[in-house]
Amino acid sequence: MVIDDALRYMGVLKPTGDDKKNVRNAIKEIETVAQKKCIIKEMPVSGVDELLIGNDILKHIEGCGRVILFLATLGAGVDRLIKRAQIESMAGAVYIDAAASALLEEYCDSLCREISETKIITDRFSPGYGDMPIEIQPKLLEALGAKKIGVSVAKSFMMVPTKSVSAVIGVKGDKA
Numbered sequence: 001m002v003i004d005d006a007l008r009y010m011g012v013l014k015p016t017g018d019d020k021k022n023v024r025n026a027i028k029e030i031e032t033v034a035q036k037k038c039i040i041k042e043m044p045v046s047g048v049d050e051l052l053i054g055n056d057i058l059k060h061i062e063g064c065g066r067v068i069l070f071l072a073t074l075g076a077g078v079d080r081l082i083k084r085a086q087i088e089s090m091a092g093a094v095y096i097d098a099a100a101s102a103l104l105e106e107y108c109d110s111l112c113r114e115i116s117e118t119k120i121i122t123d124r125f126s127p128g129y130g131d132m133p134i135e136i137q138p139k140l141l142e143a144l145g146a147k148k149i150g151v152s153v154a155k156s157f158m159m160v161p162t163k164s165v166s167a168v169i170g171v172k173g174d175k176a
Contacts, residue, residue: 005102026099033077037149041069056130064170071144073164100163124167
């Protein structure tokens with residue numbers, strides 16, 4: 001699935017055997033440098049009012065008394081790998097970048113599946129989705145203590161390392 005997702009991210013509609021091989025090779029390279037880390041912090045909705053800006057996020061967590069602040073990253077090694085690949089081969093860098101995005105999404109999905117074993121949750125909702133402004137990224141990362149796992153935010157509000165995801169997840173209740 002990661003291979004198919006990476007190819008989809010690249011816009012490859014009819015992948016060749018070489019495309020799939022290149023993504024598999026990119027995944028192997030990424031796995032040698034990736035340092036998957038996450039922070040998952042549950043708290044009352046009332047404790048994060050300053051992060052819940054926009055009608056879309058409010059609608060998304062409607063009926064939830066608690067939220068999970070979520071952060072996952074593949075680490076700075078993946079950014080270095082992508083930059084090195086851009087110097088050596090832009091085509092290779094595209095495969096690595098897309099494969100890293102797919103691996104990060106798979107990691108986030110696995111963390112959410114783990115959470116959902118004990119809780120009834122909404123999907124992830126990240127700064128920049130809908131009318132939730134990307135400008136809240138620094139506050140969200142600060143609330144999570146993101147520096148503990150090496151994640152920060154640039155002036156453009158993009159996260160560093162780039163293969164990182166932050167989100168708010170609504171908690172509708174606990175599973176029995």
